Amino acid sequence: MPKNVTVEELKAKAKELRINIVKTTNYAKSGHVGGSLSAADMLTALYFKFLNVDPADPKKMDRDRFILSKGHSALGYVPTLAMAGFVPMDSLKSFNHYESCYGIHPDSRKISGCDASTGSLGHGLPMGVGMALGLRYQGYKDSKVVVLMGDGEQNEGSVWEGAMAAAHYKLDNIIAIVDRNKLMIDGPTEQVMGIDPIDKKYEAFGFRVISCNGNDMADVDRALTEAWENKGKPICIISHTEKGFGVKRFQGKVAWHYGAIDSDMLKEAIADIEAL
Amino acid sequence: MAEGTAWNVYDALKMASKEIYGKVLTELGKENDKIVGVTADLAKSTNIGNFGEAFPERLFNVGIAEQNMMGVAAGLAKTGLIPFASTFAIFACLRGGEQVRSDIAYQNLPVKIIATHGGLSFGASGSTHHCTEDIAIMRSMANMTVVVPADGFETAKAVRACVKIPGPFYMRVGRGFEPPLHENEDFDFEIGKAINLHEGKDITIIACGVCVLQALDAAKVLEKENGVSVRVLDMHTLKPIDEEAIMKAVLDTRRILTVEEHNIIGGLGDAVASVIAQSGKGCAFTKLGIPDEYSVIGPPEDLYARYKIDATGIEETVMELLGKEIEADEDWSDED
């Protein structure tokens, strides 16, 4: 059951998360900052309102599962977990350092609260299908499986294998989210390998599809609420976002898929975020 | 026609590796409700369908989508279940290979991959359905246990044993018509321990899978007709490989011949060679297998003969290695 948290509270948390993201990028020297910032609102809403998870009991069987299928956004995900109490805030300083628990992609064996090790794109939805089937078979009817994917990731065939299976097995406990920030490494998604109309594609694959402005917390809240009440077939949220949202220098820039943040840039970034 | 208990021996003998797998898995499924199955439209061909018939809500067919299959298996394992994933060997290790490595092996999940139609056992279907690379690929994945059982009885024991392994497991069997090596289930089988089937001092043949029976046949003929004393090691576990048995064979017999239904690159031969080379001990060493090529088509038995991994080929190779002429049975008179 989603907790009772207001949109204003979530907005504040999202700001905090963004600051932690750019700080962590600074600790790590560089990172996938664009995609982490674009998904920050979604991550906040999930971990501070919607997901039934408990940092004191990270492996409880009836919890909701979250799979960061766009694993390279660990830079956004790990700070979220830290803020939610799964890992110490202090530990973020070791991000990407030798023998750290945190690298560019999350390692489920090393991060408390992380349900799946991801990194290679296209693996999240199939694993999510497996989890959803396993939960249903063992009677955890209320547990959700949320899979956050990138839009470039939609090129991978295995995503569609997973989607086909999710619909076939009527897995309405699956919530797929596509972080539609419209950019990938080599350029805009529609120039490199177009995925539109992505919403029609998921519909054709048997999903119920809703859209939202992924960087407007009120809209994110509305979409997730609908998703949590969804029944009958799996649901996919197309979350329209802006890559690098929150830091003016990064916003909408292909180049800021991955970048380095030095101390000057860090000050600038924090200022931008606080002004949101 | 009498049916019932009188037929048990014949039932067991009739069942080759693939069928026993389905039957044993179903039994395990009755004992342990955490066991589930996943397949990619190959429930019938791999016999995991038997399990599916007994427990329809526990066999998940993902259709012809092997990457999804392995991802789903990983997801199921994450919720505390023990998934048995079955498809043809080539698809298990290559098509879904990245998922096997990154979702299953990397996260050290208890997924049991039972790959059927390994080696050249799918003869006439050609190289796209053969798999002479799987041992090489699976051995190189950390956390993976790799077993290639010699017959249906070993398959049954391996299936039971693998449930106790906490991490991932890969087992390769044939297409289901392999003759039995053992007479029944009364023999010791331990993952990681080679079975010495035939004692000998002149040369050791180390084999896995269908080649084990061939090696044993060859050893018996070599001893009886040619006076050559051959040790035969059934190396059913490729990883972790029984280094002790290998080194004992090196020291006792000084000649090693490996036989496998796999490319000579990266399989049993190379695994054994690695152990020997690292030990610093010298010995004569030869590998029999598929010589790094894509096979012609044909009934698998003909292919085994072609690549000398059948009894005759092994006999000839051993005699060549020892510099002797083979004493063939050339009595072609019909008996009374």
Next chain:
Amino acid sequence: MSKAIAEDVLAAKLFMRAAFPVMRVPLEEDPAMVKKFANLNTIVEFTAEDDENPLACHLIFLSQEKADELLEGKRFKVVQSAYVASEGWEKIQVMRFHFKDIKTFLGVLKGNGIGDMLGILPPVVKNITKKGALSFIFLLLSLTKMMPNFVPGEDQPFQQYLKVKMSLYLITTAMSVATKLGWKPLADWTAKQTDRVYQFKVGPTKDKDGKEIYPEIGAYLRVKFGNTKGGRGIYTRKSPFVLLQFPNPSGTLDVLTGKYDFVGAVSHGCVAVIGAGDSYAVYFNELMTKVQNMLIPSKYIK
């Protein structure tokens, strides 16, 4: 004289080389036959005239005493040639069964009706006064146990045992001989095969208490690059390439009499096929049936 067609020549040769030797089974194991032949010493010669392929063979029956003296202890032997008495054999009686052509010879052995069987009368009449003539006719008739219309039930375990043993001995030798005579289907099929053994194995007959009353039966066909051998018992030098395993003679008969076709038999559990089941075993069975069909009255061929 006449000229027989190739098919008939082949069939006649198969009778002489594969079927006649099978008489050894009832001769040695049927108590009635053992009694009849205990003290009989005779040669029975079979000849059939033909323009191109005249055929001749002779069967040697000796008492134990004579066998030890003349044939190194062997009491029964089939020789593929006309009989000429050699030194020491002058006193041994000879019965000559002469047939005016191969067709008549075959008519006796696999004729469709009583008319064909009548071909046996002239030779029988000619030899009727010879000692043991009738005994021999009975022995010859025992070959008919292998015909499809003789189906002993579970209440006749000995007949079942005899029929199965004779049939398996016949078929393995017949397939080997047919190959040696160049019969194309088998010659082609064996030409490229490496050293392989096609083994029949029938479990012992047991009484209702589980005690064994008749022993296990084994017969095999070995092939290697066109060479063939019909063998007895279990080939021990290597594992069989295909093992056709039957639980007991009763089960074997269901397959041999065609109650089930091969695939049906396997799925009913009448026969366990161990080895190259899906390829070589099936074709082996087809060839076996073809050879069998050469030796039975045409009215039984489906």
